Amino acid sequence: MSINNILDIASTGMAAQRLRVQLIAANVANSETTRTKEGGPYRRKDAVFQSQDMGFSQALAGAGVRVAAIQTSQEPFLTRYEPAHPDANADGVVSYPNINPVEEMVNLTEAGRAYEANIAVVRSAKAMATSALEILRVQ
Template identity: 80%
Template sequence: MSINQILDIASSGLAAQRLRVQLIASNIANSETTRTKEGGPYRRRDAVFQAQDQGGFGEALSAAGVRVASIQTSQEPFLTRYEPGHPDADANGVVRYPNVNPVEEMVNLTEASRSYEANIASVRTAKSMASSALEILRVQ
């Protein structure tokens, strides 16, 4: 596997995790949004990843990298609260809130951040290996 392939794989992971972090931030920011343009409360969104086929030589490169296959909108039921004075309350005084759990989102954010850091570590290691190889060639 070449240094370029390693960097391509790591960069695809970086891009995928960056999008995931953006979606998590949007979920957290809208965790109390009861009215959207589409109508009704905000629905939680999440990225779905898929192995990226590079068509390489053998099994080692058959799944080289990751891509975002889709962004799914959660179909979990909304949270409800009895708030008769709220402008979005129904006839029974119940308000529907987004299906976003801030604690779960923070766990997802931690996981995405660690995955991002792991990809950065791969890039640094590949860079170090390339520098070492050049140094060996220069010495001889």
Template identity: 55%
Template sequence: MDGLFQVFDIASTGMAAERFRLNVISQNLANSDATRTEEGGPYRRKAVVFQEAVNKSLKGGEEFAGVKIVSIEDDPSPFRLVYDPTHPDANEEGYVSYPNVNVLREMVDMISAQRAYEMNAAVVNSAKSMYNAALNIGR
């Protein structure tokens, strides 16, 4: 039965990581036109960094334990400049710095995160079905 719970644990780390990634994508989309932040300047796009999670096994080695979130990084790409001299945040030349958020890219990332979440949910359902079938063999 230990293998069953390991499958659930691994899939749940993937589901939690993708849910967190969706939250960050939502934050990026919500701030796609924010020219001012509390830190000053326009909003800077955020990206989630994942890493393989490993646990020390009882046999002395390492075993795969899913995925973990390492950090949330700021996207270093340049801000989008739009000429609008009437905007309150316009510089001396009349350009406004808008966030480096590309809505199309965020939508693609959102679909990718959604599919990865669904894939992990399918793994959980497949494991449940497999173990139920194994339990029914003895009947």
């Protein structure tokens, strides 16, 4: 496996985790949004990852991870009795997104650690390449 393959694989992981962090940020920012342009409260979004591993027969061309889809949650909304709210129904109940800020923070921590793991792979590949160049220079 070449250094370029290693860097390509790590970069796909970093890009996927970056998108995941962006979705988490949007979820947290919209955790109280009761009205969207699509109608109704905001729906939580999450990235679905898929392996791009093509196997050794193609020298790992296209290996890594890709975002297969951005999934929109279909979980029921949280409801609160707030008759003065402009989005309250006839019974005074307001529907809020079913977003758990604690769960989102756990997901954010996980995405950050996965991103850092890919950075560690890049650093290791760089160290290996530097060592190989040092060996060639000595001889």
